Amino acid sequence: MSWNDFAKHAKDAADWGAAYHTTLRDRPVRAQTAPGDTARQLDDTPPEDGCDLGAIMADFEKVVMPGITHWQHPRFFAYFSSNAAPASVLAEFLASIIAPQCMLWQTSPAATEMETRMMEWLCHGLGLPDIYQGVIQDSASSATLAAVLTMRERALNFRGNIEGLHGAPQLRIYCSDQVHSSIDRAIWVAGIGSDNLVKIRTTGDLRSMDPLDLETAIAEDKAAGRIPAGIIAATGATGMGACDDLEAVAAIAKEHDLYTHLDAAWAGSAMICPEFRALWTGADQFDSIVFNPHKWLGAQFDCAAHFLRDPDVLRQTLAIRPEYLKTHGTEDVTDYSEWSIPLGRRFRALKLWFLMRHYGMEGLRTRIRNHVKWSQALCERLRAEADFVIVTEPILSLWTFKAAGASDDQTQALVDAINDDGRIYLTQTLVDGQKVIRFTAGQFDCEERDFNTAFDTITELARAM
Structure with missing residues (x-):
């Protein structure tokens, strides 16, 4: 690939990236593939001859994307988020280009x-x-x-x-x-x-x-x-x-x-x-x-x-x-x-420089404060429902809960049902030996409406079970 070709493909990738992030809410948060689905689509041996990057990108969409769990999804409430603010992504792109x-x-x-x-x-x-x-x-x-x-x-x-x-x-x-x-x-x-x-x-x-x-x-x-x-x-x-x-x-x-x-x-x-x-x-x-x-x-x-x-x-x-x-x-x-x-x-410092200069410390504080506020508000909404129990109180934006009277197996079944549904992504943990559902917020672009979706999803699926 010539560097002139690189410039064209890099612009295409940037357009693809913007479209991906702006349509994330239309995708299920967790990958819905079964074990082996991706591997079966990959050749057993490497190719002898190269091919056009356009063909590789087409296969990227077909082979890779269905098996991706979307960590940048605004309704990723499972593990602690691994973020990618746009300014940080640009810095990482530049660091990759100069590759020091x-x-x-x-x-x-x-x-x-x-x-x-x-x-x-x-x-x-x-x-x-x-x-x-x-x-x-x-x-x-x-x-x-x-x-x-x-x-x-x-x-x-x-x-x-x-x-x-x-x-x-x-x-x-x-x-x-x-x-x-x-x-x-x-x-x-x-x-x-x-x-x-x-x-x-x-x-x-x-x-x-x-x-x-x-x-x-x-x-x-x-x-x-x-x-x-x-x-x-x-x-x-x-x-x-x-x-x-x-x-x-x-x-x-x-x-x-x-x-x-x-x-x-x-x-x-x-x-x-x-x-x-x-x-x-x-x-x-x-x-x-x-x-x-x-x-x-x-x-x-x-x-x-x-x-x-x-x-x-x-x-x-x-x-x-x-x-x-x-x-x-x-x-x-x-x-x-x-x-x-x-x-x-x-060169990891570059993304911190871009991040703190572009958003400013007050902009970053506002995001974190919102995540804490919206997460704790969701906790209170769920506490008000008679068929749910808050097991551990919020520490910042993290807290745990379960359906009232649910066994460990029933709690895991609810977690699985929520994640298979695709609207939100949660995980389980153990507290004092009992299985509970863990909720944490921190995705960079989440909004209050995403927490409303979480409430609707949790209550709807728990009651259906």
Whole structure:
């Protein structure tokens, strides 16, 4: 393909994209295909000869699109949204065209310096103190793994990477029983082992980890000769939005000299609104904080904002400097590959720059406030219906419910019926061992009418069953 042909096809793709987004409400939210439907339409072997892009686009519509779940659909109320605001999409398109590899300052100075400044913008927008420095990771999972590795190395006096873990003391990391599964995976990958992830029971409406139980667990581990290494807290955990008491956790961590990491992957975006910051009071005492602008702020996936009180501890854990990665003569520059697990890095800062400049912080706040308001209003409408029960109260735009008296099987059947219907998309979760239906809002372009459709769909299908 010549670049002249590229220009034509890129314009066609942009037109297709605009039409796709403006007609999303006409499509079922979740893919309606059965397992194997897409694979059966794909050739077993790659083609020997090329073909016209027009034919490929036609097959894209026929083969791919029926099997796509529409994450940008305004009635996507299932998982935390992975957004793609138009301004962010344009930035990602430009980044794809120039295709820089931004591992070092010298491999694209603009990308590095913009990343530094965009993290400063986000830090200011969240109301965090200037002491924090930031790096853009691909996801909160990667930031959490980086934090766990830092906990490990700090507890082992930075000998783990050198000597390995064989024969090393037994390390312990603490978190609540509400944390995301990415914490478990980070423990596996870091070589610490799932038996050494101590999950503390949670209490209260916010399902915070119990400080007394946390203190007891640490004391018991020390008495048994194990080494406490760190604590992972949550603000807005995935299941039902659990929020830990961060001030209490930070105080315990300080007493025992433990490294702290805060997973605010979803709820962190809402902290650009000052009125929601009570949910993470004490966040400014944590060593490491992560949230995903691609979840609720509108940035195109992938984009995780990782803040650090002391980046040197992370660099001491991850940095490796062979001769070919050194930037001679400019030793004071930042090489963000030393702050990340992958060496290769994409130009993720560009979409944040486009996003925050185009919508402004107040425009982004307005969207988040609307999502919270409309979601909580839907919760109250459903609460007023005698045949529904609100199981967990709204935390921002997330809450859970079920049909009154429904068994776990009946609850799952209702979830399946709703998703097969196609008007909205929900998912299930477990709360205190019972299956419930989880509702969360955060798609960038959703409107109040989409929540009205959700009410109609839920009540209609539940009563039909």
